[in-house]
Amino acid sequence: MSLSPASGIGRFYKHSAKIIRFVRLGCTNRPFYHIVVMERRKNQHQPVIEQVGTYDPLPNEHNERLVALNTERIRYWLGKGAHMSTPAAELLGISGILPIHPRTYMTAWRNRQAANADQQRQENAEGVATQ
């Protein structure tokens, strides 16, 4: 059994901890994620309770990274007290369902710092070349 249907065949206890998280599909060098609800203690490749979206992390030809979310069910499961993995929380934050996750801000400022450092280095190199 390698693939389970998106409607979910995962069995779960009523009061067990559920989590909204990614399941890595795709293949080597080509990640593709299903956003699923499953029991927290289970391995990511075990049957899920429900699939609530997909996420394609590689930018397509228009430089877009595609995400599909079933917001109604996500709201339902969050209302039922489901946990979220950090990447899932980040994605939900960016998509506007939840507040922006701090990690998003962190990534942004680190990227900015790296870009600034890069620019600085380039300018220095140019200055040396002109002298």
Added chain:
Amino acid sequence: MLRASCQLLSQPGVSAVKTGSTNFALEFVRWRRKPRWLPVAKSKKFRVPERKKQTEEERVELLRLHNIYKTQLRSVRQYLREETVRQQETSTIDHIVFTPEQEEAAFQRCLEENAAWNATIAAEREVRLKREREEKKAYVQERLEAALIREEERKEQANEKVRREKELAKTFISRENLDVAIETALANPVDYNFSIDLGGNIYRGRGTLPGGSEPPAEAQQQQKQAASN
């Protein structure tokens, strides 16, 4: 048992054992690791992993953001929980609230809608089938005509062949003119032999000499004898 597993591990090509998931279809050979019971490698024994760098400023900022996030998320969760409860209370998904009459009416409504859809689709289908029938008819007609023309051509070719054969038959050698034909052949011996010199000149005849002169008398005699025999 432990030792047996280790021996198995040392064998190449036992990927199921290597990944440690014998009963599972997914086998990640890329991320295989040594079994939990093996100790730290000697070369890695005194390696101290480097801590991720985080400035004090960043730490404080992240703490602040996380505090805000947690507070916001708590209230969102509260809202969603209430929403879920509200929906469960007002929803009629898992319990029946219709009377039989209402149910019947709903069913009739569905039936009518379905009938309407079927009618529109039937009309479309009628048009499409009619068009397809006509196309098919035209196609068959075309093919039939083409077949007729083909047949006619074939007949013509056959007739032509027969005519040609008949014409040729006039020159055939039959029992009646066999003797005459033999006489004619004997009277006109044909000599296909020829020789060729380095200049490319052709000398027709079996005994023709390079100068173009007639062959000697003996040779002619021999040739005649050969022909008569």
